[in-house]
Amino acid sequence: MKFRAKIVDGACLNHFTRISNMIAKLAKTCTLRISPDKLNFILCDKLANGGVSMWCELEQENFFNEFQMEGVSAENNEIYLELTSENLSRALKTAQNARALKIKLTNKHFPCLTVSVELLSMSSSSRIVTHDIPIKVIPRKLWKDLQEPVVPDADVGYFVIWLCESCYPWSFFSFCLPFLRLCKILNLQVIEANLDGELNLKIETELVCVTTHFKDLGNPPLASESTHEDRNVEHVAEVHIDIRKLLQFLAGQQVNPTKALCNIVNNKMVHFDLLHEDVSLQYFIPALS
Numbered sequence: 001m002k003f004r005a006k007i008v009d010g011a012c013l014n015h016f017t018r019i020s021n022m023i024a025k026l027a028k029t030c031t032l033r034i035s036p037d038k039l040n041f042i043l044c045d046k047l048a049n050g051g052v053s054m055w056c057e058l059e060q061e062n063f064f065n066e067f068q069m070e071g072v073s074a075e076n077n078e079i080y081l082e083l084t085s086e087n088l089s090r091a092l093k094t095a096q097n098a099r100a101l102k103i104k105l106t107n108k109h110f111p112c113l114t115v116s117v118e119l120l121s122m123s124s125s126s127r128i129v130t131h132d133i134p135i136k137v138i139p140r141k142l143w144k145d146l147q148e149p150v151v152p153d154a155d156v157g158y159f160v161i162w163l164c165e166s167c168y169p170w171s172f173f174s175f176c177l178p179f180l181r182l183c184k185i186l187n188l189q190v191i192e193a194n195l196d197g198e199l200n201l202k203i204e205t206e207l208v209c210v211t212t213h214f215k216d217l218g219n220p221p222l223a224s225e226s227t228h229e230d231r232n233v234e235h236v237a238e239v240h241i242d243i244r245k246l247l248q249f250l251a252g253q254q255v256n257p258t259k260a261l262c263n264i265v266n267n268k269m270v271h272f273d274l275l276h277e278d279v280s281l282q283y284f285i286p287a288l289s
Helices: 010-026 085-093 140-146 171-186 225-229 243-251
Strands: 002-007 029-034 038-044 053-059 066-070 079-084 100-107 111-120 126-137 156-162 188-193 199-204 209-214 237-242 259-265 269-275 279-286
Touching: 002 010, 010 038, 010 053, 010 085, 010 243, 010 279, 038 140, 079 085, 079 111, 079 140, 085 111, 085 126, 188 259, 237 243, 237 259, 237 269, 237 279, 243 279
Parallel strands: none
Antiparallel strands: 002 066, 002 100, 029 038, 029 079, 038 053, 053 279, 079 126, 100 111, 111 126, 156 259, 188 199, 188 237, 199 209, 259 269, 269 279
16 A cells, blocks of 8 residues: 655645645544545444534545555555544644645554654745654455445435635534533533424424524425425424534534535434535434433
8 A cells, every 4th residue: 555645735725624624623522534536534333323424535647746646555545544533633733824735654663644744844845844643554354334424314404504715614513502502501402493494493492482583595405306396395394402513513514615515314413514625525314212
């Protein structure tokens, strides 16, 4: 196995750093999947056991000026590495205003992802800062558990943001975050929606019920429009989730998407799909049993 990549464009480097910071906020450890044309950051906790799942995908050509890799074999030209997300984030934080960033797979008494940052000193000469990040190489037999999660057919799906670059980003989530922080001590959050453009965030206790209403939201096209048309538009799909997991997702965002979707599978999960021109993030929060 071999892997080496290089970024020299400052905007690409800053964008990659923001993505790494986001991953560190969403997952303590993650899997880095390296393929010839993509990088994926993966978290695959079992939804059935109450864990969240994450699938973040980057097109390598949009970030790296140089990119070379050889997988475990010609037939399985991929590499799967387990690493502590914060270690990568800390290494990339030293790359602000860097001339170049190099990442490569090395073996220094133990497998490492070596991050080399070329910095410009006051005397205009270069100096190199190197970080060796310990990793675990995931064997081929375990790859089947690290594939892109299958998204069940949603009962209700909504565009919660679809903005141009000049619009204020994250309008839905910017509004939700203070409300959720206020209610996080209760731990339980209800998300409910129907096909008539209505979505509610609800906190319920024996003493109080607090609801935030959103109306006139747009429905994304579904795989089966005929099934969608047969449904009662006023039928409500809902899911009870741990509010702390939703807070972690919202507070961890570092990339402003141009489109974001919220899909609800009744009493099973809520699925967020965030899209940017060069990165996508899927995040799955299971229902509480």
